[in-house]
Amino acid sequence: MSASFRYPAPSHSIPKQTSLKRQWVSPTLLSFVAFNPSNSLCISARRCCESIVFRVSCQGGNVDVIQRNEFEAVSFGEAENQLTCVMKFGGSSVASAERMREVADLILSFPNERPVIVLSAMGKTTNKLLLAGEKAVSCDVTNVDGLEELSFIQELHHRSKQLKGFLFPFFSLFWVLVLKIKGHLEVLEQLLKGIAMMKELTLRTKDYLVSFGECMSTRIFAAYLNKIGVKARQYDAFEIGFITTDDFTNADILEATYPAVAKRLNEDWTSDPAIPIVTGFLGKGWRSGAITTLGRGGSDLTATTIGKALGLQEIQVWKDVDGVLTCDPNIYPHAEPVPYLTFDEAAELRCYNCFAVLHPQSMRPAREGDIPVRVKNSYNPNAPGTLITRNRDMSKAVLTSIVLKRNVTMLDIVSTRMLGQFGFLAKVFSIFEDLGISVDVVATSEVSISLTLDPSKLWSRELIQQASELDHVVEELERIAVVNLLQHRSIISLIGNVQRSSLILEKAFHVLRANGVNVQMISQGASKVNISLIVHDNEAEQCVRALHSTFFESDLPELDQCDSAY
Numbered sequence: 001m002s003a004s005f006r007y008p009a010p011s012h013s014i015p016k017q018t019s020l021k022r023q024w025v026s027p028t029l030l031s032f033v034a035f036n037p038s039n040s041l042c043i044s045a046r047r048c049c050e051s052i053v054f055r056v057s058c059q060g061g062n063v064d065v066i067q068r069n070e071f072e073a074v075s076f077g078e079a080e081n082q083l084t085c086v087m088k089f090g091g092s093s094v095a096s097a098e099r100m101r102e103v104a105d106l107i108l109s110f111p112n113e114r115p116v117i118v119l120s121a122m123g124k125t126t127n128k129l130l131l132a133g134e135k136a137v138s139c140d141v142t143n144v145d146g147l148e149e150l151s152f153i154q155e156l157h158h159r160s161k162q163l164k165g166f167l168f169p170f171f172s173l174f175w176v177l178v179l180k181i182k183g184h185l186e187v188l189e190q191l192l193k194g195i196a197m198m199k200e201l202t203l204r205t206k207d208y209l210v211s212f213g214e215c216m217s218t219r220i221f222a223a224y225l226n227k228i229g230v231k232a233r234q235y236d237a238f239e240i241g242f243i244t245t246d247d248f249t250n251a252d253i254l255e256a257t258y259p260a261v262a263k264r265l266n267e268d269w270t271s272d273p274a275i276p277i278v279t280g281f282l283g284k285g286w287r288s289g290a291i292t293t294l295g296r297g298g299s300d301l302t303a304t305t306i307g308k309a310l311g312l313q314e315i316q317v318w319k320d321v322d323g324v325l326t327c328d329p330n331i332y333p334h335a336e337p338v339p340y341l342t343f344d345e346a347a348e349l350r351c352y353n354c355f356a357v358l359h360p361q362s363m364r365p366a367r368e369g370d371i372p373v374r375v376k377n378s379y380n381p382n383a384p385g386t387l388i389t390r391n392r393d394m395s396k397a398v399l400t401s402i403v404l405k406r407n408v409t410m411l412d413i414v415s416t417r418m419l420g421q422f423g424f425l426a427k428v429f430s431i432f433e434d435l436g437i438s439v440d441v442v443a444t445s446e447v448s449i450s451l452t453l454d455p456s457k458l459w460s461r462e463l464i465q466q467a468s469e470l471d472h473v474v475e476e477l478e479r480i481a482v483v484n485l486l487q488h489r490s491i492i493s494l495i496g497n498v499q500r501s502s503l504i505l506e507k508a509f510h511v512l513r514a515n516g517v518n519v520q521m522i523s524q525g526a527s528k529v530n531i532s533l534i535v536h537d538n539e540a541e542q543c544v545r546a547l548h549s550t551f552f553e554s555d556l557p558e559l560d561q562c563d564s565a566y
């Protein structure tokens, strides 16, 4: 088939009075997948349990089937037309075979896009893989095949590759897929046996272990698209130029990634157009050559990296919520979608030790490439979602969102005045640098510093479990200061309009006082988009709810009045 097909909008792709024979196309006519300018259409349809690709001509409004091709995929897009956008689907969007089918329909409902698809592992596969690895460490090799998590993963992926409702002929793509997925599941079982034998699970092994999730989901999805007649090509990110640091479980993407990824995807697209289906979350360590991961939720970063690398028009991040919400809906169910955000605001939504809506680093490539990011709900595609861009109209904006980070460690460090002010600050930060620990929120006076430790680095190094490492930090600091280590604290970040920070603070403190909460530290970052308040863990959720109802559920004073007042 020609490479000049393009899929049209289902609504206008085929005349209403279509005379496609009913025995061929049942009422379950699914999606129109390709179209060429000479008025011939390729249609993917489902009849009973069968997937069919039709090629029809629709000259003069009459539709005649000119070819019924059940097993050959049609080319997608025109070679001379470049890829247009990235669509990233998270685990919640592709939690089952049925969901994969819905996501495929969703992709096909954007007729003018030539997308790169980034997929996460199906559902909770990453969590299950990690749990299986941890259990394997303390289990006998002979018991590994009985691990509940392994059975769950095997069952989920076996079921998905069969994609109920689609009969595949012998020697078709389906059998290639069966063998590939079977191969992955076998290697996974061997890996878990290896962990059980060695009785250790290093960070490097952890990354290899979780990579099975994305490697399998993308293979299943690409095979499914091909089966319904949409030509797709699967890619493992670590094979196409995603070069990272060797910080296993929390690797950073290196600059070399951008040209390498662009070259590979563009060249393949130009020579043989097929929708790229790329594994999210994964990379290759530049020194070790081993598989790395970008930190939990890292597929968002994969998507924005591809967007920047290819200079695409838009990055779409499809989730299970109606966009970025005014706060975490698990904390407060009345959270509402935020229609517009700037990259700076979105970057401040990061949350290392809780499940944030966007990966903490994912805004960087989008901002650098100035590519709009749209956060959408794959369960509710009609919801407008959130559009994230460089600038937005801030004239009516006060508070945008509230982020809660729980279980944070805080240090109060008071100088013993052995060093001058500059010397003191420099020494404190050099201690953190030497120990490889990043700090998150900081507030200083001439002789004291209060700070919270950035849990992302602590977690990746598993320092949280190793209290001795924290003791070591304190020991080092005690050479120059009196140190108070405070645990079980929460950071409440108020992301809002810089121009209205006094209004935000006034309101926030009024609410906190009314709730009898004592703020232990306050900091406004250099970006000024974020005001952070540190409170005790056990007061935090109540604070978020109270702040939410004040800022988002009741009327704020007229902004003109605020402007003249501040």
Ligand SMILES: Nc1ncnc2c1ncn2[C@@H]1O[C@H](COP(=O)(O)OP(=O)(O)O)[C@@H](O)[C@H]1O
Residues within 6 Å of the ligand: 089, 090, 091, 092, 093, 120, 297, 318, 319, 320, 321, 323, 324, 325, 326, 327, 328, 329, 330, 355, 356, 357, 358, 401
């Ligand atoms: N401010 C927020 N806005 C939207 N979702 C949030 C927010 N804070 C936390 N979340 C949580 O983030 C989830 C979506 O992120 P994630 O699970 O990483 O999605 P996916 O796996 O689909 O990429 C939501 O289901 C919600 O529970």
Ligand SMILES: N[C@@H](CC(=O)OP(=O)(O)O)C(=O)O
Residues within 6 Å of the ligand: 089, 090, 091, 092, 120, 121, 126, 127, 213, 280, 281, 295, 296, 297, 298, 299, 300
């Ligand atoms: N599967 C990985 C990467 C990822 O981005 O997932 P999700 O898009 O489902 O948050 C994780 O669970 O962390």
